[in-house]
Amino acid sequence: xxxxxxSVEDLWVRFxxxxxxxxxxxxxxxxxxxxxxxxxxxSGSGKSMTGRSILRLIxxxxxxxxxxxxxxxxxxxDYSERQMRKIRGHEISxxxxxxxxxxxxxxxxxxxxxxxxxxxTKVSRRAARLGALEMLxxxxxxxxxxxxxxxxxxxSGGMGQRVMIAxxxxxxxxxxxxxxxxxxxxxxxxxxxxxxxxxxxxxxxxGLIFISHDLNLVSSFCDRIIIMYAGRIVETCKxxxxxxxxHPYTRGLLNALPRIEEPKERLEALQRQDSxxxxxxxxxxx
Amino acid sequence: MPGSDSAVMERxxxxxxxxKEARLEIKDLNVYFGEGADRLQAVRNVSLKVxxxxxxxxxxxSGSGKSTVLRAVxxxxxxxxGEIDIDGAPVSHRRDKAFARKIQMVFQDPxxxxxxxxxxxRVLSEPLKxxxxxxxxxxxxxxxxxxxxxxxxxxRYPHQLSGGQRQRVxxxxxxxxxxxxxxxxxxxxxxxxxxxxxxLNLFSDLRKEHNLxxxxxxxDLAVVAxxxxxxxxxxxxxxxxxxxxxxxxxxxxxxxxxxxLLKASLGYxxxxxxxx
Amino acid sequence: xxxxxxxxxxxxxxxxxxxxxxxxxxxxxxxxxVQLYLGWLKLYENKLAFLGxxxxxxxxxxxxxxxxxATAEPNAQDLxxxxxxxxxxxxxxxxxxxxRDIWSRxxxxxRITLLIVGIVAFTAPVFGLLIGTVAGYLGGWxxxxxxxxxxxxxxxxxxxxxxxxxxxxxxxxxxxxxxISLTAWxxxxxxxxxxxxxxxxxxxxxxxxxxxxxxxxxxxxxxxxLCLSSIIVRVTLDMAxxxxxxxxxxxxxxxxxxPEPEWGAMxxxxxxxxxxxxxVAAMPGMAIFIVSLGFNLxxxxxxxxxxxxxxQS
Numbered sequence: 039x040x041x042x043x044x045s046v047e048d049l050w051v052r053f054x055x056x057x058x059x060x061x062x063x064x065x066x067x068x069x070x071x072x073x074x075x076x077x078x079x080x081s082g083s084g085k086s087m088t089g090r091s092i093l094r095l096i097x098x099x100x101x102x103x104x105x106x107x108x109x110x111x112x113x114x115x116d117y118s119e120r121q122m123r124k125i126r127g128h129e130i131s132x133x134x135x136x137x138x139x140x141x142x143x144x145x146x147x148x149x150x151x152x153x154x155x156x157x158x159t160k161v162s163r164r165a166a167r168l169g170a171l172e173m174l175x176x177x178x179x180x181x182x183x184x185x186x187x188x189x190x191x192x193x194s195g196g197m198g199q200r201v202m203i204a205x206x207x208x209x210x211x212x213x214x215x216x217x218x219x220x221x222x223x224x225x226x227x228x229x230x231x232x233x234x235x236x237x238x239x240x241x242x243x244x245g246l247i248f249i250s251h252d253l254n255l256v257s258s259f260c261d262r263i264i265i266m267y268a269g270r271i272v273e274t275c276k277x278x279x280x281x282x283x284x285h286p287y288t289r290g291l292l293n294a295l296p297r298i299e300e301p302k303e304r305l306e307a308l309q310r311q312d313s314x315x316x317x318x319x320x321x322x323x324x
Numbered sequence: 325m326p327g328s329d330s331a332v333m334e335r336x337x338x339x340x341x342x343x344k345e346a347r348l349e350i351k352d353l354n355v356y357f358g359e360g361a362d363r364l365q366a367v368r369n370v371s372l373k374v375x376x377x378x379x380x381x382x383x384x385x386s387g388s389g390k391s392t393v394l395r396a397v398x399x400x401x402x403x404x405x406g407e408i409d410i411d412g413a414p415v416s417h418r419r420d421k422a423f424a425r426k427i428q429m430v431f432q433d434p435x436x437x438x439x440x441x442x443x444x445x446r447v448l449s450e451p452l453k454x455x456x457x458x459x460x461x462x463x464x465x466x467x468x469x470x471x472x473x474x475x476x477x478x479x480r481y482p483h484q485l486s487g488g489q490r491q492r493v494x495x496x497x498x499x500x501x502x503x504x505x506x507x508x509x510x511x512x513x514x515x516x517x518x519x520x521x522x523x524l525n526l527f528s529d530l531r532k533e534h535n536l537x538x539x540x541x542x543x544d545l546a547v548v549a550x551x552x553x554x555x556x557x558x559x560x561x562x563x564x565x566x567x568x569x570x571x572x573x574x575x576x577x578x579x580x581x582x583x584x585l586l587k588a589s590l591g592y593x594x595x596x597x598x599x600x
Numbered sequence: 601x602x603x604x605x606x607x608x609x610x611x612x613x614x615x616x617x618x619x620x621x622x623x624x625x626x627x628x629x630x631x632x633x634v635q636l637y638l639g640w641l642k643l644y645e646n647k648l649a650f651l652g653x654x655x656x657x658x659x660x661x662x663x664x665x666x667x668x669x670a671t672a673e674p675n676a677q678d679l680x681x682x683x684x685x686x687x688x689x690x691x692x693x694x695x696x697x698x699x700r701d702i703w704s705r706x707x708x709x710x711r712i713t714l715l716i717v718g719i720v721a722f723t724a725p726v727f728g729l730l731i732g733t734v735a736g737y738l739g740g741w742x743x744x745x746x747x748x749x750x751x752x753x754x755x756x757x758x759x760x761x762x763x764x765x766x767x768x769x770x771x772x773x774x775x776x777x778x779x780i781s782l783t784a785w786x787x788x789x790x791x792x793x794x795x796x797x798x799x800x801x802x803x804x805x806x807x808x809x810x811x812x813x814x815x816x817x818x819x820x821x822x823x824x825x826l827c828l829s830s831i832i833v834r835v836t837l838d839m840a841x842x843x844x845x846x847x848x849x850x851x852x853x854x855x856x857x858x859p860e861p862e863w864g865a866m867x868x869x870x871x872x873x874x875x876x877x878x879x880v881a882a883m884p885g886m887a888i889f890i891v892s893l894g895f896n897l898x899x900x901x902x903x904x905x906x907x908x909x910x911x912q913s
Binding site for chain 1: 517519547549550569573584585589590592594
Binding site: 398399400419420421422423424427428429431432433436437438439440441442443445450451454455476477479480481484494497498500501 | 623624625626627628630631635802803804806807808809810811812813817821822825826
């Protein structure tokens with residue numbers, strides 16, 4: 039739909055174990071423009087590994103391999119670890135599931151946001167503080183001053199996740215990777231956080247990769263959907279056309295969901311087929 | 325306590341009221357945590373009535389006190405007042421062994437609800453031995469079969485099982501003492517969608533086969549709509565609304581809070597939530 | 601409890617291995633065997649821990665087969681052959697001031713060391729485990745009373761307390777064992793309590809409570825198995841210290857009494873000649889060093905092997 043920000047070709051993530059090598063991601067290709075792309079899959083589908091490998095954050099003994107990970111036309115695989123550090127948090131940011139693990143408990147929220155900003159751009163302390171307060175306001179925190187001076191444990195889950203989003207967006211990245219950013223939150227809070235994220239991403243013309251297990255949520259939130267199973271992309275489609283999905287796995291997932299509007303006597307159990315693991319990954323580049 | 329009770333009863337369909345008796349009734353339940361100045365009231369004046377063979381859902385967000393109600397009913401929380409009646413007889417704060425054969429519970433996280441050092445066999449045969457049942461081996465095998473696992477799984481450890489299989493073991497454990505009431509505390513929220521469907525189907529089958537009464541707590545309105553005939557919505561420790569499942573399907577809840585919950589569970593709606 | 605059906609035909613080697621690594625055990629004892637085998641594999645893979653394990657096994661074998669391994673009676677004196685240096689004719693490690701063969705004394709001394717280690721290892725941790733888990737599980741005033749008792753015991757220097765006990769009970773190996781056990785349990789109680797606090801609110805404990813199980817049933821059947829691994833690790837790591845305390849008591853003349861070939865007492869006797877005939881003190885010293893090292897290596901390895909958080913993933 040627009041110029042490509044990120045294009046990943048033939049990505050593999052492998053983990054050596056005692057029983058042999060386990061392929062967590064098996065040769066997937068996809069691209070992201072200035073749009074909201076949802077990656078959906080169940081646990082073990084490799085969706086989180088995909089998100090981490092874009093930033094080359096796979097921890098040893100895991101290994102990643104790809105033909106190319108092109109961001110803004112430059113191949114991230116050629117970058118040194120030092121250069122990658124400049125990309126992370128500056129050009130590409132990542133929001134994780136639980137803010138409690140991503141925020142340092144012994145520093146105030148404000149200090150951490152300022153640090154994130156000053157790490158990548160040369161601004162004065164004062165300017166960083168003003169920027170941070172502005173950002174906190176942008177994520178609809180009513181009392182930015184108070185939140186600025188509070189410690190992570192003093193914040194509720196929803197508040198913590200807003201702070202995380204503020205921290206990740208303050209450097210004005212071009213791409214945001216959100217890995218289950220709202221699944222630890224209550225449904226109503228979840229929607230508010232999503233609305234904030236949606237607004238900011240659209241205003242700034244960013245690309246968004248939204249990783250989630252919730253098909254229903256992703257289809258209502260994103261523009262395009264990538265469905266992963268056992269490390270492969272089994273299907274990709276526009277979010278609005280999800281109901282026309284053809285792959286039996288996608289259909290199975292859709293049918294397995296209980297729906298408020300359409301009562302069913304029994305839910306359809308997913309009949310997994312071995313062939314899904316063998317099939318060639320669908321190319322999700324546009 | 326007739327005052328608060330009648331408010332709940334008025335909304336119930338009178339037909340069902342007349343034909344079926346209440347298996348579990350909660351009247352004016354208050355639950356407290358902590359003591360002195362730190363005392364916190366987690367549940368306020370909750371009154372509910374669950375009919376025999378019924379499936380009652382309690383929905384709410386974290387901190388709404390929904391799980392606490394279950395824990396008070398089964399006796400894991402002792403600091404409560406009010407009345408909890410089972411088959412018309414009030415239960416005391418300290419539960420005896422016989423009580424275990426009336427009510428059992430299935431917990432949220434199958435990764436945390438099975439003892440990591442006990443085999444499936446030990447998990448399932450333990451309650452039988454505690455209550456002096458005979459035919460332990462046969463009963464274990466039959467329940468394993470009932471929950472769709474089979475004898476192959478009998479001597480495995482929890483770490484050899486997937487999340488769905490673990491939850492089946494947890495369900496099997498709850499069934500061992502042949503209880504009449506099963507309390508389900510978010511039994512599928514830690515599971516993948518496809519596994520959730522299997523477990524929910526299992527609950528439906530078991531309810532028919534064993535004539536069980538369910539009380540299910542969840543934050544997922546779609547799950548509750550699928551499983552339950554009657555639904556209570558809780559917020560800040562209080563029941564804000566009790567409705568039957570049809571009213572919910574037709575999006576006719578009475579309170580704004582329920583309306584918002586319902587909207588949120590249908591998916592993201594930029595216009596609705598972006599404006600808020 | 602039913603036992604495993606007796607296997608009439610012993611499976612072939614590959615069959616046995618498959619049986620031991622089976623994902624779907626067919627009986628209770630089969631499940632246990634699989635767990636043990638996997639633990640053994642992990643121990644075998646950890647080379648240093650395995651070395652420690654070998655040292656301990658050798659110690660046990662040495663104690664059992666002492667009469668076969670010893671080249672002389674441990675207490676047989678021969679003043680004509682006193683203070684012979686190591687590798688002299690018939691005396692591998694030399695002789696002491698009374699002409700007794702040091703190798704033979706070390707071999708027989710391993711029995712005393714094992715006796716001390718064995719008894720302490722089975723009394724102090726069990727007592728500590730009981731106190732700690734009861735305190736942790738019940739909480740409230742029971743916890744307060746038991747833990748203050750632990751604090752009192754911990755406030756005394758260990759060797760001094762042991763000295764006091766020995767002084768009251770009279771010198772001797774039995775007094776030394778009792779003294780060491782009495783001073784060794786409080787740390788186990790602390791560990792067990794800390795573990796219990798993290799376990800007591802787990803859903804699987806709630807589940808067994810709902811089944812109507814009593815407090816002691818839960819503590820012994822459900823809490824203990826989870827505390828056991830950290831206790832075992834701590835015991836193996838403490839063993840070195842216990843051997844050293846026993847040797848220390850022996851050295852001070854308050855443990856084993858002459859002519860018993862206790863290692864600490866042997867060093868004590870050898871210290872008079874340490875400048876000219878170093879081997880009299882050094883040989884038992886080496887023995888203590890090797891055995892302590894063995895326990896330490898094993899303990900470190902067991903920490904990795906038994907950690908349930910690691911083995912679950």
